[in-house]
Amino acid sequence: MSDRFTQLDRRPSWRLSGLWAIGAVIIAGVVLAPIVSIVWIALNPTENIWPHLMATVLPRYLGTTLLLMLGVAVLTAAMGTGAAWLISQYRFPGRHWLSHALLFPLAIPAYVGAYALVDLLDYAGPVQSGLRAGFGWASARDYWFPETRSLWAAILVLSFALYPYVYLLARAAYREQSGRAYEVARALGCGPWGMFFRIGLPLARPAIAAGVALALMETVADYGTVHHFGVQTLTTGVFSTWLNGGNAGGAAQIAGVILLLILLLVGLERAGRGGARFHRLGRSAAPTEPQPIVGGKRWYATALCLLPFLGGFVLPVAVMLVHSAGAPEGWLSPGLVEALTNTLIVGGIAAAVTVGAALFLVYALRMAGSTLAQWLLPVTLIGYAAPGAVLALGLLLPLAALDHRLADAIQGLTGQDPGLLITGTAAALGLAYMVRFFGIAQGAIDAAYGRVSPSLAMAARSLGRTSGGTLSGVYLPLMRGSVLTALLVVFVDCVKELPATLLLRPFNYNTLSTRVFELASLERLSEAAPAALLVMGVGLVAVIVVARGQRD
Numbered sequence: 279m280s281d282r283f284t285q286l287d288r289r290p291s292w293r294l295s296g297l298w299a300i301g302a303v304i305i306a307g308v309v310l311a312p313i314v315s316i317v318w319i320a321l322n323p324t325e326n327i328w329p330h331l332m333a334t335v336l337p338r339y340l341g342t343t344l345l346l347m348l349g350v351a352v353l354t355a356a357m358g359t360g361a362a363w364l365i366s367q368y369r370f371p372g373r374h375w376l377s378h379a380l381l382f383p384l385a386i387p388a389y390v391g392a393y394a395l396v397d398l399l400d401y402a403g404p405v406q407s408g409l410r411a412g413f414g415w416a417s418a419r420d421y422w423f424p425e426t427r428s429l430w431a432a433i434l435v436l437s438f439a440l441y442p443y444v445y446l447l448a449r450a451a452y453r454e455q456s457g458r459a460y461e462v463a464r465a466l467g468c469g470p471w472g473m474f475f476r477i478g479l480p481l482a483r484p485a486i487a488a489g490v491a492l493a494l495m496e497t498v499a500d501y502g503t504v505h506h507f508g509v510q511t512l513t514t515g516v517f518s519t520w521l522n523g524g525n526a527g528g529a530a531q532i533a534g535v536i537l538l539l540i541l542l543l544v545g546l547e548r549a550g551r552g553g554a555r556f557h558r559l560g561r562s563a564a565p566t567e568p569q570p571i572v573g574g575k576r577w578y579a580t581a582l583c584l585l586p587f588l589g590g591f592v593l594p595v596a597v598m599l600v601h602s603a604g605a606p607e608g609w610l611s612p613g614l615v616e617a618l619t620n621t622l623i624v625g626g627i628a629a630a631v632t633v634g635a636a637l638f639l640v641y642a643l644r645m646a647g648s649t650l651a652q653w654l655l656p657v658t659l660i661g662y663a664a665p666g667a668v669l670a671l672g673l674l675l676p677l678a679a680l681d682h683r684l685a686d687a688i689q690g691l692t693g694q695d696p697g698l699l700i701t702g703t704a705a706a707l708g709l710a711y712m713v714r715f716f717g718i719a720q721g722a723i724d725a726a727y728g729r730v731s732p733s734l735a736m737a738a739r740s741l742g743r744t745s746g747g748t749l750s751g752v753y754l755p756l757m758r759g760s761v762l763t764a765l766l767v768v769f770v771d772c773v774k775e776l777p778a779t780l781l782l783r784p785f786n787y788n789t790l791s792t793r794v795f796e797l798a799s800l801e802r803l804s805e806a807a808p809a810a811l812l813v814m815g816v817g818l819v820a821v822i823v824v825a826r827g828q829r830d
Contacts, residue, residue, distance in 0.1 A: 298642035298745060302654070305639045308709075309658045309716050312672030313537070319675060320534040323527020331519075331528060339515040340535065342429065346504070346511060347494050349433035350440065354493045357437065357586045358444025359486055363478055364583055366452035367460075369568045370576040376583045377449075378825040381442050383590030385817030387774045387791065388439035389502025390810045391590065393798045394597035395435055396506065399426045432507040436497050438590035443496075444489030446824075451485035452478065455566055491543050498539055499665030501777040502795055512536050513777065516667045520781075526675055533668040540663045595814060601807035608808045617793040617809060624704045624789065625772035628711035633764050635712065636719035640727055641749050655724065662717030666778030669713050674782060677701050677709075702784055710778040715771045719764045726760035727753065763823060770820040773813055 364370070365377045399405050406423055415421050424430070460473055468476065479486075501513045512532055520529035571579055602608065643654055661669065681700045688696045700706050730753055738748045754761070776791045783792060790809045797806035 298638075298645055302639045302642035305635045306654050306658050308635075309661050309713050311676070312669045312710075312713055313660060313664060315672040315676050316530050316533050316537065316668060319527055319530035319672075323525075323530065325525060325527055327525055327528040328531050331531065335510075335515060336532065336535070339510055339512045339532065342509060343498065343511040343513075343539070345429060346433060346436070346509065347497055349430070350436050350497045351490050351494055353433065353437035354441040354444050355486060355490050357441040358446075358489055359448050359479070359482070361441075361583050361586060362445050362448035362452055362482075363474060364579050366449055366566060367473075367478070367568055368579060369570040370579040372580045372584070373568075376580070376587065379587050379591070380445055380583065381821050381825050382587065382818065383439055384442045384824075385814055385821045386439060386591060386594050387502070387776070387794075387813060387817070388436050388496075388500055389506060389776060389795065389798075390598070390814065391435045391439050391594045392432070392503040392506045393794075393803060393806070393810070394594035395431060396426055397597050397601075397803055398593070399423075399431075427507045429507070429509050432504050432509045434589075435503055435507075436493075436500060438586060439503075440493035440496055441586055441590065443492040444486060447485040447489040448482050451482040452566065455481055460566060491546070494543055495540060495663055498536060498543075499667070499777070501665075501667060501780070506798070512539070513665055513667050516671060517777075517781075520671065526671070529671055533665075533671055536665055536668055540665075544663065595811075597803075598807040598810045598814070601804040602811060605804040605807075608805050611805065611808070613788065613793060614808055617788040617790050618812060620704070620787060621773055621789040621791075624708050625711070625769050628708040628715075628772050629765050629769035631708065632712045632716055632768050633719045633723070633761060636716060636723050636764070637749075637754075637761065640720060640724045641753065644727060645745060655720065658720060659717040661713045662715060664714070666710070666714055666775055667781060669710055670778040670781035673706060673710055673713070674701060677706050701782075704784060704787065707779060707782045707784075710782050711768075711772045711775065714775065714778060715768045718771065719768050722760050722764040722767070723757065726757040730756050766820050766823060770817050773816050 361376075361380055365373060365380070397403055401418060406418075409415065409421065409423075413421070455478075460477060464473070498511075499513065500511075501517065504511050504514055505517075512535055515532045516529045516536070519525055519532055523529075570576075608614065639658065640655070678698075678701050681698045681702070684699060685696055688694075734752050734756075735748050738752045743751060773789075774791060776795055779789055779792050780795070783789070788796070790813050793809045794806045794813065797803070797809075
C-alpha cells in the first residue's frame with residue numbers, strides 16, 4: 279500500500295517539481311544577489327582605495343568593532359546565561375513574570391536605548407543636573423563624570439538590547455536537561471556554583487554560543503547606536519566612505535570585511551560547540567525541578583534578574599514616555615502620520631512578499647528533492663547574517679543601473695521620461711527588507727513544514743490534487759500559525775530596520791525608524807518620542823507572541 283502511495287505521489291510531483299524548482303532558484307538568486315554584488319564591486323572598484331583604507335581608517339574601524347564585539351559578548355553571555363540559570367533552576371519572588379519580562383528588551387531597538395541613556399546621563403540630563411544641584415557644583419570642571427558618548431556606553435546599550443538572544447536559547451537548553459544529573463550532584467555535596475560550572479554551563483554551551491553569535495551579528499550590523507555615541511565601526515565606515523567620500527568601491531571593500539567577520543563568527547560558533555553532543559536518555563527523564571531560595575538571598579536573585587529588564591526595557595520606555603507626555607502635540611504631527619503610513623505599507627508588503635517567497639522556496643525544494651534542498655536552503659540564510667548597510671550597498675548599485683536602462687527604454691518607446699521606477703520609489707527598500715529577513719521566514723516555515731506528516735500530502739496527491747492544491751489545501755491550513763508568526767516577526771523587523779532604510783529610502787521619505795533617528799540626531803527627543811513608542815509597541819506585540827509560546 280505504501281509503494282502505491284509513493285508511486286501515485288511521484289508521478290504528478292516529478293512533472294511539476296521542475297517548474298517549482300526553477301522558481302525556487304530564482305528566489306534564491308534574488309536573495310543572494312546583493313552578496314554577489316558586494317563581492318564583485320569590491321574586487322572590481324572604479325577607484326581602488328584599498329591601500330589608502332588599510333593605511334588610514336580600516337585598522338581603526340576594525341579594532342573598534344572587535345572591542346565592541348568583545349564587550350557585548352562578555353556582557354550578553356553573563357546576563358543572558360545568569361538570568362536563564364536562575365529562572366530555570368530556582369524559585370524566588372517575581373520569577374514567573376520575570377521569565378517573560380526578560381524577553382521584552384527584544385522589542386526595543388538598540389538605537390532607542392542609546393537615545394534614552396544619553397538623555398539620562400548627559401550633562402543636561404537629570405543625573406548630572408541632580409548631582410550639580412545636590413553638591414553645589416557650578417560646571418563640569420567641578421566634578422568627574424564618565425564620558426557618555428563613548429565605547430563603553432555603546433557596549434552597555436547593545437548588551438542590554440541583545441542579551442535576550444542568549445537568555446532565550448540558554449533557558450530552553452536548561453529546561454530540556456534532565457533533572458537527575460542535578461539530583462546526583464546535590465547528593466554528592468555539589469553546591470550551586472559547582473552545579474552551574476560543572477553541569478549546567480557545559481550542557482548549555484552550544485545554546486549559549488549560538489545566542490552570543492546572534493548578538494554579535496546584530497552588533498556588527500548596528501548603525502544607529504554607534505553613530506549616536508560617536509563610535510567608529512566598520513558599519514559607520516561604509517556610510518562615511520560611500521555617502522561622504524562618494525566611493526562605492528571603497529564602501530564595498532569595507533562591506534566585504536564585514537561579511538568576512540560574519541562568516542568568521544559563524545565558523546567560531548560552530549567550532550565552539552566542537553564535536554560534543556548531549557542527549558537526554560528519553561521522555562522518561564525527569565525535568566529539572568526549580569529549587570526554592572530561602573532567606574535574604576532570594577531577593578538577590580530577583581535583583582539580578584530585574585537589572586537587565588530595567589536597563590533594556592524600563593529605561594528607554596520611561597524616557598520616551600516622559601518626553602512624549604511633555605509634548606503631546608507630537609502625536610498629531612503630520613510627519614508622524616506620514617511615517618506611520620509609509621511604515622505600515624512598505625513593511626506590510628515586504629513581510630507578505632518575504633513569507634510568500636519563503637513558503638514557495640521551502641515547498642518547492644522539499645518537493646524537488648533532498649539534494650537541492652540541502653545546499654540551497656542553508657545558503658539563503660546568509661541574508662539575515664549580513665548587515666542592512668551591506669545589503670543596501672549590494673542592492674542600490676545594480677538596481678540603479680537597471681533603473682536607468684529601464685527608464686531609457688521606456689523613454690525610447692514613449693518619448694517620455696518615467697523617472698526612476700525602482701530606486702526612486704520604496705520598491706528597493708521593500709526588496710532590501712525581503713533579502714534581510716528572508717532567513718527568519720524560511721526558518722519558521724521550514725520547521726513547520728517538517729511537522730506535517732508526509733502521508734497527508736501523499737493522500738491528497740492520490741486523490742488528484744496538484745502540487746499547488748496540496749500546498750493550499752493541506753500544508754497551509756496546518757502551518758497557518760507558523761506562517762502568521764513569521765509574518766508578524768518579519769513585519770516587526772522591517773519596522774525596526776534602520777541602516778538599510780537610511781540608504782535606500784527615496785528622497786523625503788520617512789519611516790518610523792528614520793524619523794526617530796533624524797529627530798534624535800538633532801536632539802529633538804520630544805518630537806522623536808511618539809515614533810519611538812510606536813516602534814517599541816509594534817515590537818512588544820511580537821515579543822508577547824514569542825513569550826506565549828515559551829510559557830512554563
